Amino acid sequence: MTLRVVIADDQALVRAGFRMILSADRLDVVAEAVNGLEAVDAVRRTRPDVVLMDVRMPDLDGIEATRRIVADSDGDPRVLMLTTFDLDHYVYAALTAGASGFLLKDVTPEHLVAAVRMVRAGDALLAPAITRRLVERFARRDPAPVPHRDLDTLTPREREVLRLLAEGLSNAELAAHLHLSEATVKTHVARILAKLNLRDRVQAVVLAYRTGLVSPTA
Structure with a gap:
């Protein structure tokens, strides 16, 4: 089409x-x-x-x-x-x-x-690392975490994937860090997006900083 x-x-x-x-x-x-x-x-x-x-x-x-x-x-x-x-x-x-x-x-x-x-x-x-730097820079201006009830629906592994994703890791880097296949990482990312009702990885990075799951570096 x-x-x-x-x-x-x-x-x-x-x-x-x-x-x-x-x-x-x-x-x-x-x-x-x-x-x-x-x-x-x-x-x-x-x-x-x-x-x-x-x-x-x-x-x-x-x-x-x-x-x-x-x-x-x-x-x-x-x-x-x-x-x-x-x-x-x-x-x-x-x-x-x-x-x-x-x-x-x-x-x-x-x-x-x-x-x-x-x-x-x-x-x-955006490349993951560029996304992270962008969001991190502006998240410092709004440091108060914003609760998101759907975070509780994530498994411990999914929370870990979301945190690492927000820190700028690509799928390949996530796979190596977690000792998983890239296919498994993609499955985790897809489930995170679905559970949190997000459109893409960019929105996932924004949410991770807004909720305080990841904090801007000094």
Whole structure:
């Protein structure tokens, strides 16, 4: 099936550039939006697989638009945030709102297409260690743990996997550390996501820091 995308950005040149890149790779851009309100409406009308969402837009910013889209959906679409600067201070808020990752606006065409396909497949956009550093940096600003009742549903092994995942270990590193096969690690990660009602590894890392399961380093 053709992968369907909505592009939300207040800059016409950015939208046009992204549309050209995605269309050239046979991805279907089903709508464009110039602000968050239009993005929410476009998602409701077109039911895309992925939304490319600018963080800063007039009328309604990308973070609040993401929050509304996630709250209004049953797992689709995945939201990929667009930022101007690396480690933009809005990124942590975007991830906690339900975004599945973020891209810099100067992304290469190849990386843009790959990123859209990755988040649609349910993979984390960011490398585990980069995700950890990003979340850890901004988690320091909000140190009070937020309870999550579903953590109690995890087995001791699943809690251990979640903690190590949040510390930046890849599946291969998790397997080596725990003396398990990568297939078994993937099964544990899938069960963690299902039990905690999370979309991907990025959200699992955010949750681990927000609940205090993992603490930011000094």
